[in-house]
Amino acid sequence: MEKKVITDFVHPDIDRYSEEHTSGETPMMAKLNRWTHVKMARPRMLSGAYQGKLLEMISAMVQPEKVLEIGTYVGYSAICLAKGLKPNGELHTIEVDEELEDIILKAVADAGLDNKIKLHIGNALDIMPTLQHTFDLIFIDADKINYKNYYDMAIPLLRKGGIVVLDNILWSGKVVYPQPKGDKETAVLKELNDFIQTDPRVENILLPIRDGLMICMKN
Numbered sequence: 001m002e003k004k005v006i007t008d009f010v011h012p013d014i015d016r017y018s019e020e021h022t023s024g025e026t027p028m029m030a031k032l033n034r035w036t037h038v039k040m041a042r043p044r045m046l047s048g049a050y051q052g053k054l055l056e057m058i059s060a061m062v063q064p065e066k067v068l069e070i071g072t073y074v075g076y077s078a079i080c081l082a083k084g085l086k087p088n089g090e091l092h093t094i095e096v097d098e099e100l101e102d103i104i105l106k107a108v109a110d111a112g113l114d115n116k117i118k119l120h121i122g123n124a125l126d127i128m129p130t131l132q133h134t135f136d137l138i139f140i141d142a143d144k145i146n147y148k149n150y151y152d153m154a155i156p157l158l159r160k161g162g163i164v165v166l167d168n169i170l171w172s173g174k175v176v177y178p179q180p181k182g183d184k185e186t187a188v189l190k191e192l193n194d195f196i197q198t199d200p201r202v203e204n205i206l207l208p209i210r211d212g213l214m215i216c217m218k219n
């Protein structure tokens, strides 16, 4: 079966206009964004200015004491989410690639958030069960194959009324169509979207922003 990909969920002119009418990045975040695009493999993994601002606003609205992020990359979204923390709050972020450790720690220090962001290097599947906290906000943005596992582990870690945000949930639009044989990631994401839709533990909304954000509130 032909692999269908949708590159524009929103008309490009609407996208551009929306970005032009959204508060911009700080100079530090603009530098991290540019640096990532010049130096790093797969810079598209970065949340970027528009989605980053949305994450920052969600966090500011939740005013979390504890945030958990699965999948740090260079630390861009961790910094956005940490901006909404309560004064005594902290953000835990998990990254499996140990080669990213120094890059993440430098970005977090440049943002002046080294006393707020705790980096765990390792596999989120191993680290999540060891976390002894209840979280107000969880952002899932790592390997798609394990998205259902991360969601299953996230819900018990979340307080009542807490929020889980899952990135890439539209997967370039591939979830909309029957998945081609062997496309396991699309299969996982399609099953998870259907599971969340009937999960009595949450209220949910799927936003067609960037690659699709699913926002769930725990009942």
Ligand SMILES: C[S@@+](CC[C@H](N)C(=O)[O-])C[C@H]1O[C@@H](n2cnc3c(N)ncnc32)[C@H](O)[C@@H]1O
Pocket (backbone or CB within 6 Å): 045, 046, 047, 048, 070, 071, 072, 073, 074, 075, 076, 077, 078, 094, 095, 096, 097, 122, 123, 124, 125, 141, 142, 143, 146
């Ligand atoms: C899409 S990027 C994260 C982007 C970042 N959240 C942002 O928006 O700027 C996904 C990251 O998840 C990491 N990752 C993949 N599998 C993981 C796992 N099992 N545990 C922890 N991190 C993982 C990858 O190494 C990669 O850096």
